[in-house]
Amino acid sequence: MVKVIYLLxxxxxxxxxxxxxxxxILEHGLDIKLFFEQLFANKISVFFGMDVIVSSLVLWTFVFxxxxxxxxxxxxxxxxxxxLVGVSLGxxxxxxxxxxxxxxxxxxxG
Incomplete structure (x- = not known):
């Protein structure tokens, strides 16, 4: 059952x-500058951005x-x-x- 949950x-x-x-991407193309401007546009988006960065580092450590x-x-x-996607897939x-x-x-x- 847990494997089905992980797959979902x-x-x-x-x-x-x-x-x-x-x-x-469809609207702006791969505009990295705009991407990071919007990612860190305000305090709450910085909060989420930093959370994802730290979570990614934890994931990499755990994976290896x-x-x-x-x-x-x-x-x-x-x-x-x-x-390519995020912690949400990795x-x-x-x-x-x-x-x-x-x-x-x-x-x-066995």
Missing amino acids: LCVLGFVLPYSQFAPF SEGTRLKMPNLWIYIACNL LPLFLLMRERQLEQQAETL
Whole structure:
């Protein structure tokens, strides 16, 4: 059941952010300067921006430490998902694949 929840969170974690990012790209193109101006436009947006940056660093640390411990392959994929979408995709995808890895290891030890 938890794997289904992680999968649904992956879908939401992709669709919800891109429902806002895609219109920005269509309207302004890949205007990095404008992107960061709007991201840090006021105190509350700075709050959310900083939260996402710190959460991303936590995710990267967790992915590399836990992924290495469990001998999970292709850890770069979760970092790429984090950079291209956000923690909202990178974290549930890693947790989904971690759950699968734990199940496989339990079957092997069986």
